[in-house]
Each structure stands twice: as structure tokens, then as C-alpha cells.
Amino acid sequence: xxxxxxxxxxxxxxxxxxxxxxxxxxxxxxxxxxxxxxxxxxxxxxxxxxxxxxxxxxxxxxxxxxxxxxxxxxxxxxxxxxxxxxxxxxxxxxxxxxxxxxxxxxxxxxxxxxxxxxxxxxxxxxxxxxxxxxxxxxxxxxxxxxxxxxxxxxxxxxxxxxxxxx
Numbered sequence: 001x002x003x004x005x006x007x008x009x010x011x012x013x014x015x016x017x018x019x020x021x022x023x024x025x026x027x028x029x030x031x032x033x034x035x036x037x038x039x040x041x042x043x044x045x046x047x048x049x050x051x052x053x054x055x056x057x058x059x060x061x062x063x064x065x066x067x068x069x070x071x072x073x074x075x076x077x078x079x080x081x082x083x084x085x086x087x088x089x090x091x092x093x094x095x096x097x098x099x100x101x102x103x104x105x106x107x108x109x110x111x112x113x114x115x116x117x118x119x120x121x122x123x124x125x126x127x128x129x130x131x132x133x134x135x136x137x138x139x140x141x142x143x144x145x146x147x148x149x150x151x152x153x154x155x156x157x158x159x160x161x162x163x164x165x166x
Contacts, residue, residue, distance in 0.1 A: 025147075032128060039120050043113065049085055050117060052078075053106065056091065057114055061105035063096055 096103040
């Protein structure tokens, strides 16, 4: 069934079916997110929360604004997600170098739970990438980076300090 969406995005009469391609991309993202949310139920988190936990683990404490920019999330949405993570005792927010800046970091509780959550991610990634060649994955990664850059329209819209997530 999933291949029908991919087939719709293939060339038709020399032109790419852009609507079919973008629709398939949205559907794929939704399916990945839904599956990951189900797997994270035992941890009491959602995939959107995991992205924040993961970046904070890899990069260390970040300002709330930098975190929103890096993850390309609107400030009101990141504030709501951070509030939920605080309520779950997974992150803490402290006043940064200026009174307006909020520095976000993982709690000790989150650091202790991180390996458990990471195992869920590793299993998920292994299952969804299974059977796809390394060349195909490299091509997909390059294509997704190009799509992201095109979607940002200009370097002004690109999140600051954005580096490929590898």
C-alpha cells in the first residue's frame, strides 16, 4: 500500500508529481511519529519531546531561543513542550546570561532515563531503515537537506547553528 504513494511521486510524462511526492513525505513523517509515540508510551513521552531531550543530551544546555531555532519550532510551541518536560522532571529552565534568556538543560532524572529512551529510538530506526541500502539512505539524506534548505527560502529563515544531524 505504501508503494502506491511512492509510485504517484515518480515521473509521469517527464514531470515529477510534486503533490504526490509532498503528500508521501507528510504521510511518512506522520507514520514515523505515530509509531514512535506508541513506542514511547512506556516512557511517558512523545517524539516531539524526545527531539528536545536528544539535542540537550548531545549539545548540553541551550537557551530556549537557540533550542527553538535549532529544532525549527515556533517559540509558543517550544514553550508548551518545555513546560510538559518540566512537569515530567526531564528538563529544567534557569535564567541565563540575561534576565530574559532561559537556559534549558536535562535533569539528573532525564540523564538516568536517557539510555532507556535511546534503546527505543535505536530499535525504531533499525526497523524503519531495514532493507534500504546505504546508497539510498545517503541519497535520501542529501535530498532531505536540499528540501529543508528550499523550504527555508533564504539563509535568514535557516535555524542558527544548523548542522547536519548525523
